[in-house]
Amino acid sequence: MTDRSNFFAPRMSRFKPSPSQIATQRVRELVGQGKDIVKLTAGEPDFATPLHVKWAVMQAMDRDEARYTPINGTLEMRKAAQLKFKRDNGLDYGLDEICVGSGAKQVLFNVLMATVGAGDEVIIPGPYWASYPDMVQLAGGTPVFVDCPQNRGFRMAAEDLEEAITPETKWVMLCQPSNPAGVVYTKEELQAVADVLLRHPHVHIITDDVYEHLIFDDREFHTIAAVEPKLFDRTVTINSVSKAFSMTGWRVGYAGGPKDIIANASKMQSQSTAGSSAMGQAAAIEALTGDQTFVRERTADLQRRRDILHAALNKADGLYCELPEGAMYCYCSCAGAIGKLTPDGKRIETDTDFTMYLLDHAGVAVVQGAAYGLSPYFRASFVASTEDLIRGGERIQKACAELRD
Numbered sequence: 514m515t516d517r518s519n520f521f522a523p524r525m526s527r528f529k530p531s532p533s534q535i536a537t538q539r540v541r542e543l544v545g546q547g548k549d550i551v552k553l554t555a556g557e558p559d560f561a562t563p564l565h566v567k568w569a570v571m572q573a574m575d576r577d578e579a580r581y582t583p584i585n586g587t588l589e590m591r592k593a594a595q596l597k598f599k600r601d602n603g604l605d606y607g608l609d610e611i612c613v614g615s616g617a618k619q620v621l622f623n624v625l626m627a628t629v630g631a632g633d634e635v636i637i638p639g640p641y642w643a644s645y646p647d648m649v650q651l652a653g654g655t656p657v658f659v660d661c662p663q664n665r666g667f668r669m670a671a672e673d674l675e676e677a678i679t680p681e682t683k684w685v686m687l688c689q690p691s692n693p694a695g696v697v698y699t700k701e702e703l704q705a706v707a708d709v710l711l712r713h714p715h716v717h718i719i720t721d722d723v724y725e726h727l728i729f730d731d732r733e734f735h736t737i738a739a740v741e742p743k744l745f746d747r748t749v750t751i752n753s754v755s756k757a758f759s760m761t762g763w764r765v766g767y768a769g770g771p772k773d774i775i776a777n778a779s780k781m782q783s784q785s786t787a788g789s790s791a792m793g794q795a796a797a798i799e800a801l802t803g804d805q806t807f808v809r810e811r812t813a814d815l816q817r818r819r820d821i822l823h824a825a826l827n828k829a830d831g832l833y834c835e836l837p838e839g840a841m842y843c844y845c846s847c848a849g850a851i852g853k854l855t856p857d858g859k860r861i862e863t864d865t866d867f868t869m870y871l872l873d874h875a876g877v878a879v880v881q882g883a884a885y886g887l888s889p890y891f892r893a894s895f896v897a898s899t900e901d902l903i904r905g906g907e908r909i910q911k912a913c914a915e916l917r918d
Contacts, residue, residue: 528647539869540878551905552878553822555896556692558841560759560811562796569799570792578795582788585779586613586767590794593801594767597752601725603739604750606769612779615789617723617753617766622648623778623785624719624749624768625684629654633683638669639886640844642692642721646886654683658886663835663846667694667887671705678713685710687737688721690728690839693885693892697728697838700735707741717774718748723766726757726808728839729816746771756841757808758800765789765797815841815895818902822895825906829913843893844882851889853916861916864889875912877905 543550573579585591591611598604598611614620629635629652637645639658646656659677661667674685687706690697698706710716718737725734738748749770755761768775782788819836822843826834831849847867854860855874861867865881868891872878882890895902 524651524653527650527653539872543872543876548876550872550876550878551897551901551908553893553895553897553901553905554878554880555841555894557761557896558756558759558811558815559896562760562763563758563800563804563807565803566758566760566796566799569803570796573792573795579791582791582794584783584788585775586611586789587791587794587798589798590765590767590789593798594752594769597801598750598769602736602750604736604745604769607772610772610775611767611769612775612782613765613767613789613794614778614782615764615766615786615793616755617721617751617768618644619782619786620751620753620766620768620778621719621721623781624751624770624774625649625652625654627777627781628652628717628774629683632681634679634681636674636677636682636685637886638687640667640691640693640882640890641686641886642688643884643886645686645688655681657682660887661694661696662887666835667691667696667844668698668702669706671709674706674709675712678709678716680715682713682716684717684719686719686721688724690724690734690837692724692840693842693880693882693890694835694844695837695840695842697732697734700733700740703735703737703740707737707744710744710747711741714747716747718744720748720750722750722752723756724840725752727812727815727841729812729819730838732838734839749774754797754800759811760796760800763790763793763796765793767797818895818897818899819843821899821902822893822906825902826893826909828906829910831913831916832909841894841896843895844885844890845893847882847889847891850913850916853918856915856917864891867891871909871912874915875908877908877912 631653633654634657635649636657638661649656661669738745751768753766826845834843834845868881880892882888
């Protein structure tokens with residue numbers, strides 16, 4: 514067998530596969546063995562793509578529009594994003610200040626690769642989406658983590674941000690509603706963050722707003738460039754049609770930001786995927802400009818499911834879960850289970866141990882908090898049927914009750 518121990522590029526050693534892949538592989542194995550697994554791991558809505566969006570794509574196909582698209586997105590797609598930013602966020606972007614990619618993740622990757630190099634620091638509040646630090650490291654930068662503990666509602670305190678900023682800080686990354694904790698910042702909380710950033714003009718902001726419309730209990734969404742207009746020319750605002758419109762597989766994300774940053778992000782894309790899918794953009798145009806009422810209806814349904822899972826988790830011995838304010842996940846503390854013994858005598862030392870216990874013993878799949886930078890927690894998605902949410906909650910309660918000191 515050929516020895517390739519020194520074959521791969523040094524950049525591949527800068528990051529590791531996500532810890533969640535361990536649980537994912539185990540789920541596949543158990544399902545393959547015929548085991549009944551309640552999956553509370555979904556990172557995408559389970560609603561169908563809206564009919565009017567599907568119809569718009571059929572019309573685009575009839576017009577034979579399935580061709581290569583401009584690197585930074587079709588004119589119609591950038592106009593749709595421009596309209597959305599103005600209508601929903603009060604942000605005025607020129608068409609040359611908007612770019613389109615194959616999902617928000619690619620747009621974020623392009624921005625980081627175009628701007629981050631060796632010695633650059635990127636501040637990431639934790640818990641965070643697992644891909645953020647890996648993308649920073651792949652770009653050659655250094656992720657700097659700011660812990661946002663449960664007793665602060667998983668929010669980043671202004672004083673902690675201030676302490677984390679150095680002369681090497683290039684970006685601060687924000688995500689809200691957040692994955693995994695479902696945090697929604699108030700206007701006042703964002704202003705406190707903005708006030709810190711105003712004192713550090715070398716620091717730019719990336720805000721990941723993909724869960725923008727999945728907000729519960731009549732809360733309002735605010736994005737930082739709208740809260741503090743003085744930060745407008747230092748902020749890249751990223752969004753997509755994936756979550757709010759249940760269009761994850763269409764792979765369309767977009768961003769608004771300073772013209773030179775947007776141009777260089779598109780330049781990066783020109784040598785990777787090139788233009789985003791023509792049919793995906795046709796779908797996204799209709800999603801952003803067409804009827805929006807279904808978004809509120811679907812969010813109300815997600816809130817109902819949130820309440821089911823949240824209540825079930827808080828009935829389990831040793832678990833505690835804050836009420837998520839948005840997104841699709843409960844981020845639940847399992848501190849009360851750490852150190853206990855399973856029925857077969859294994860001691861639970863970490864949240865990874867606990868999630869594997871739930872999977873192997875109770876047939877419930879969740880994701881360990883270590884994947885999101887804050888332990889001991891686990892992420893449980895409430896994108897599941899009512900039956901599965903109830904079954905999963907009951908299984909978790911039973912599994913916790915069977916732990917012993």
